[in-house]
């Protein structure tokens with residue numbers, strides 16, 4: 199594998215130099231392309247991001263003699279060269295001065311460590327440029343949350359350093375190790391996903407939030423009473439993502455942090471006011487009795503739990519302390535999926 203990596207780096211280097219030559223000779227324009235990146239996308243079929251970064255390396259390489267030499271020998275991998283090319287782009291003069299120093303670290307530092315080193319170098323080499331870059335990163339901040347064809351939501355985006363640090367710190371605080379159950383089978387990525395949802399859920403539950411159009415926005419679930427009573431086939435729609443399984447509707451309905459708009463035959467049947475099915479005082483009484491999730495062995499604190507109806511209210515179960523139990527989100531889901 200080590201031999202193959204050397205060979206791959208040498209091929210990448212040859213490819214980069216040839217791409218630089220293609221651009222120098224103006225071949226993309228001659229074949230009717232507005233940019234070298236567009237030309238490379240059409241020729242290689244590779245994604246735009248990959249092509250853009252290849253063109254970036256090809257443009258930088260002629261100005262990075264030491265990097266080019268080691269890359270061509272196969273002594274430096276393409277991802278490292280890409281990092282160095284980005285450093286050159288931000289400040290060509292300082293890079294020319296410091297190339298030897300940066301190169302001496304490129305081979306023996308871990309990718310994260312090398313990235314860190316380059317960021318420090320950039321800050322020291324060019325204060326103004328560093329400020330410009332921070333402004334550019336701030337302007338380039340963006341976030342997408344889009345519903346995919348199967349109803350899941352894809353989250354994607356870029357944050358400036360301060361915004362990103364805020365999000366990472368908040369996610370970290372939500373997966374506090376003291377709340378961890380040794381039998382928790384979730385992966386770190388699943389924990390982060392749950393942490394993000396938990397942060398948003400608490401924001402929606404916060405009664406101090408401003409109202410919009412007289413309402414505090416919360417989840418809207420449109421569901422037939424029949425469906426809620428576990429007769430499949432009726433409407434069961436979560437706005438804006440679309441249909442969800444009836445088991446999930448019953449679980450969401452258990453502890454109504456939602457406004458339930460019940461429908462019969464597609465027509466609104468009753469419009470419940472935005473009140474909690476389990477009222478504040480009842481919830482506090484439940485927390486005082488159960489303290490934590492009541493699933494055997496789980497100690498997730500009350501703040502992280504739902505109030506589960508043992509006998510569901512949709513089937514006539516009362517919303518009383520003796521028919522309620524605290525369950526963490528994970529065990530609440532498990533309970534509904536096992537029962538039904």
Ligand SMILES: [Zn+2]
Pocket residue numbers: 448449452453505506507530534
């Ligand atoms: Zn429940």
Ligand SMILES: [Zn+2]
Pocket residue numbers: 491492493496497498525526527528529
């Ligand atoms: Zn639990």
